[in-house]
Amino acid sequence: GPRGEPVTLDVNGATYAIELEPRVSLLDALRDHLDMTGTKKGCDQGTCGACTVWMDGRRVLSCLTLAYSCEGHQIATIEGIAQDGELHPMQQAFIDHDAFQCGYCTPGQIMSAIALLREGNATTDADIAEHMSGNICRCQAYPNIHAAIREVRDADDGG
Ligand code: FES
Numbered sequence: 001g002p003r004g005e006p007v008t009l010d011v012n013g014a015t016y017a018i019e020l021e022p023r024v025s026l027l028d029a030l031r032d033h034l035d036m037t038g039t040k041k042g043c044d045q046g047t048c049g050a051c052t053v054w055m056d057g058r059r060v061l062s063c064l065t066l067a068y069s070c071e072g073h074q075i076a077t078i079e080g081i082a083q084d085g086e087l088h089p090m091q092q093a094f095i096d097h098d099a100f101q102c103g104y105c106t107p108g109q110i111m112s113a114i115a116l117l118r119e120g121n122a123t124t125d126a127d128i129a130e131h132m133s134g135n136i137c138r139c140q141a142y143p144n145i146h147a148a149i150r151e152v153r154d155a156d157d158g159g
């Protein structure tokens, strides 16, 4: 096939030098070239949120992001969320609230949910619903997802 061009990606604090064809998405680079399959491919066209990761701390849809455009930026994926062998509080809250069924949407939901709190967009239930609306759950686990987010929000508020 066509030859790739060198690209350097910073993912979860580690640097990866790989070769990619110019049109490869960040999603495919993660899954197919870096063996990070936690980030899911649902629609591959920007409508489901399953592929949500962070670029410099902000949510992006990795299926719509060219891997090349990520050079010089810090990418974070679900694989980097747990720290020192401990689940992130949002991961624990999803478990505690049964906030998934098939689990396919869950990595994207969690990446969005943590970002939502950081953005300050989880003040009301309507806020949560609006700002999580890009993350589709075919299993309709929304009430439990939102309950998990509220729990982490309120724990944060309590210091
Ligand atoms: Fe990216 Fe659906 S796979 S939004």
Ligand code: FES
Pocket: 099, 100, 101, 102, 103, 104, 105, 106, 136, 137, 138, 139, 140, 141
């Ligand atoms: Fe199945 Fe969300 S848990 S799609």
